[in-house]
Amino acid sequence: MNKILRVNMTDLTTRTEPVPAAWAGLGGRALTSTIVAAEVPATCHALGENNKLVFAPGLLTGTPAANSGRLSAGAKSPLTGTIKESNAGGTAAQMLARLGIKALIIEGLPTGDTWYSLHVSNEGVTIQEETELLGKGNFAVIEALEARLGKKTGILTIGPAGELKMTAANISVKDPDSKIRSHGRGGLGAVMGSKKIKFITINDQGAPGVKIAEPEKFKVAARTFAKALLDHPVSGEGLPTYGTNVLVNILNEAGGLPTRNFTSGQFHAHDTISGETMYETIVSRGGKHKHGCHAGCIIQCSQVYTCTEGKYLTSGFEYETIWGLGADCCIENLDDIAQADNIMDDIGIDSIETAVMFGVAMEAGILPFGDGKGMIRLLEEEIGKGTPLGRILGGGAASVGKAYGVTRVPVVKNQAIPAYDPRSVKGIGITYATSTMGADHTSGYTIATNILNVGGFVDPLKKEGQVELSRNLQIATAAVDSTGMCIFVAFPALDIPECLPALIDMINARFGISLTGDDVTNLGKQVLKTERQFNMDAGFGKEHDRLPEFFKHEPVAPHNAVWDFSDEEIDEFWNF
Amino acid sequence: MNITVKLFATFRNGRFKMDHQDWPEGVDCRRIVASLGLTEEEIGIVLINGRHVPLDQVLGHGDTLSLFPLVGGG
Numbered sequence: 183m184n185k186i187l188r189v190n191m192t193d194l195t196t197r198t199e200p201v202p203a204a205w206a207g208l209g210g211r212a213l214t215s216t217i218v219a220a221e222v223p224a225t226c227h228a229l230g231e232n233n234k235l236v237f238a239p240g241l242l243t244g245t246p247a248a249n250s251g252r253l254s255a256g257a258k259s260p261l262t263g264t265i266k267e268s269n270a271g272g273t274a275a276q277m278l279a280r281l282g283i284k285a286l287i288i289e290g291l292p293t294g295d296t297w298y299s300l301h302v303s304n305e306g307v308t309i310q311e312e313t314e315l316l317g318k319g320n321f322a323v324i325e326a327l328e329a330r331l332g333k334k335t336g337i338l339t340i341g342p343a344g345e346l347k348m349t350a351a352n353i354s355v356k357d358p359d360s361k362i363r364s365h366g367r368g369g370l371g372a373v374m375g376s377k378k379i380k381f382i383t384i385n386d387q388g389a390p391g392v393k394i395a396e397p398e399k400f401k402v403a404a405r406t407f408a409k410a411l412l413d414h415p416v417s418g419e420g421l422p423t424y425g426t427n428v429l430v431n432i433l434n435e436a437g438g439l440p441t442r443n444f445t446s447g448q449f450h451a452h453d454t455i456s457g458e459t460m461y462e463t464i465v466s467r468g469g470k471h472k473h474g475c476h477a478g479c480i481i482q483c484s485q486v487y488t489c490t491e492g493k494y495l496t497s498g499f500e501y502e503t504i505w506g507l508g509a510d511c512c513i514e515n516l517d518d519i520a521q522a523d524n525i526m527d528d529i530g531i532d533s534i535e536t537a538v539m540f541g542v543a544m545e546a547g548i549l550p551f552g553d554g555k556g557m558i559r560l561l562e563e564e565i566g567k568g569t570p571l572g573r574i575l576g577g578g579a580a581s582v583g584k585a586y587g588v589t590r591v592p593v594v595k596n597q598a599i600p601a602y603d604p605r606s607v608k609g610i611g612i613t614y615a616t617s618t619m620g621a622d623h624t625s626g627y628t629i630a631t632n633i634l635n636v637g638g639f640v641d642p643l644k645k646e647g648q649v650e651l652s653r654n655l656q657i658a659t660a661a662v663d664s665t666g667m668c669i670f671v672a673f674p675a676l677d678i679p680e681c682l683p684a685l686i687d688m689i690n691a692r693f694g695i696s697l698t699g700d701d702v703t704n705l706g707k708q709v710l711k712t713e714r715q716f717n718m719d720a721g722f723g724k725e726h727d728r729l730p731e732f733f734k735h736e737p738v739a740p741h742n743a744v745w746d747f748s749d750e751e752i753d754e755f756w757n758f
Numbered sequence: 759m760n761i762t763v764k765l766f767a768t769f770r771n772g773r774f775k776m777d778h779q780d781w782p783e784g785v786d787c788r789r790i791v792a793s794l795g796l797t798e799e800e801i802g803i804v805l806i807n808g809r810h811v812p813l814d815q816v817l818g819h820g821d822t823l824s825l826f827p828l829v830g831g832g
């Protein structure tokens with residue numbers, strides 16, 4: 183990959199630049215965060231002209247390496263005010279990599295009211311005016327663009343939520359079935375909307391492809407790596423069968439399933455929304471229980487969930503969404519949750535932020551707990567249409583909490599806490615508190631070791647070992663997020679000794695270099711420190727690495743656990 | 759003594775979701791696992807009353823034993 187595409191939306195110019203030497207060894211999150219830290223003033227307004235939106239495929243994206251087709255998107259987040267990297271599957275990452283594009287950087291803001299689209303091809307990037315698809319949902323955008331430009335077109339798009347600059351808005355990426363994966367968290371859709379870009383299309387015809395420096399060495403490593411993914415029971419069997427939603431019953435049994443806006447750790451109707459029930463439902467209706475979000479995914483945690491008549495209802499139906507609308511909002515009907523997932527894809531809004539937001543909205547009395555139909559109405563009629571109430575809801579959990587005076591608002595740095603209660607799964611609480619992204623489970627997924635017995639076991643209800651666990655995982659994740667790999671490769675990497683060396687061998691063979699395990703760890707540390715420095719420059723200190731107060735004072739059933747880390751204990755995290 | 763046994767994911771195939779069983783005092787998780795025709799290698803997570811335990815943990819009257827294969831990831 184040898185070029186950077188730069189788009190200036192203020193003067194509507196584009197440039198193709200060579201890759202600076204300092205960026206040559208970076209990809210994915212390492213690259214988006216390095217560019218944002220270097221070029222975006224930390225104190226800028228996230229929706230103003232000084233923020234930049236950066237897309238970067240990973241170091242291994244575009245190669246035959248299994249599960250390497252993820253795309254990183256980065257910017258200053260309008261939701262958290264911190265730096266943000268959000269990665270997603272879909273077809274765009276591999277197309278950009280094959281085109282030799284290391285990063286696409288979008289800067290500036292148009293002065294007028296005109297909306298635009300970008301088109302990326304082997305010739306570079308161009309800017310067009312757009313009128314026809316404004317206000318349209320993401321599914322309609324994808325359908326229209328495939329008709330306009332051909333079925334193979336890669337697409338990044340924002341829905342009405344992004345156009346309206348809602349801080350929970352996401353960026354949708356077309357998947358291999360012309361459906362949607364999302365750069366979900368942190369409101370990056372609002373950043374794209376602020377730059378008045380409705381969509382970005384990609385045509386990879388004539389792309390030079392990805393050159394591998396040492397093909398034989400690569401092949402051997404790629405085979406070892408793929409075998410590890412298929413051999414591990416989580417990535418080889420659990421995820422393809424039940425998807426991530428198998429976690430509903432596990433977290434419920436362990437007492438860490440946040441329920442009724444984080445007032446209990448168990449949900450009475452857990453079985454109706456569980457992965458087991460979902461699997462049976464999908465199979466009986468003729469849907470697909472396994473499905474990959476990009477070509478080359480061999481884990482296939484995604485699925486196609488159909489309605490009773492067998493028609494597509496949603497895909498990429500994740501545990502966090504189902505937990506949030508299910509247990510946290512007490513909605514017991516999986517079809518209602520699936521329909522909501524589809525609407526959130528269409529209007530382009532983060533399903534984690536929005537699900538947690540509904541829990542707060544229910545506590546605020548905007549609608550009753552358990553009201554699935556009411557939730558669907560609010561999505562379609564208020565958020566989707568951008569009414570004043572819809573804009574408050576579309577601002578996420580903290581926005582609703584503030585507007586309605588709710589004090590039990592589960593957020594860190596303004597971003598919603600997902601699907602694992604930090605009182606009864608303490609390691610993940612350290613991750614929520616310290617992550618450079620605001621509350622984010624993926625940035626240091628201690629659930630693996632706290633709950634799933636992957637990578638050893640650290641008792642979820644005790645404080646011992648949690649800070650170190652979270653630190654090690656956050657460092658490793660920052661490195662993995664830079665390779666273009668799906669984070670689920672971490673399961674085999676934690677347990678199967680050949681897996682991580684094979685991953686490093688693939689990077690070495692791809693570039694003809696000789697990184698060691700320590701180099702990769704150092705890359706992870708470097709990424710975290712770069713991100714943290716940006717956040718400190720933006721005004722965030724250690725006093726922001728804290729969970730909301732209520733976790734300290736409200737014991738959660740069934741273990742009656744509270745969040746009992748002292749500030750000093752949390753701050754140990756950054757000692758590396 | 760009375761033990762509630764809960765099974766999840768593939769462990770339910772050909773077995774049950776939940777069963778109330780009678781076991782003598784001093785029974786450990788390993789014995790109940792064996793009685794279900796499950797091998798130790800298949801076992802991913804063992805919980806008694808929502809707490810992670812090793813297979814040789816002895817159960818008490820009224821305990822709930824939950825068994826999962828190695829699955830998960832979100």
Ligand code: SF4
Pocket residue numbers: 249271473474475476479480481482483484668669670
């Ligand atoms: S395992 Fe799931 S998230 Fe990861 S690449 Fe495959 S479908 Fe995408």
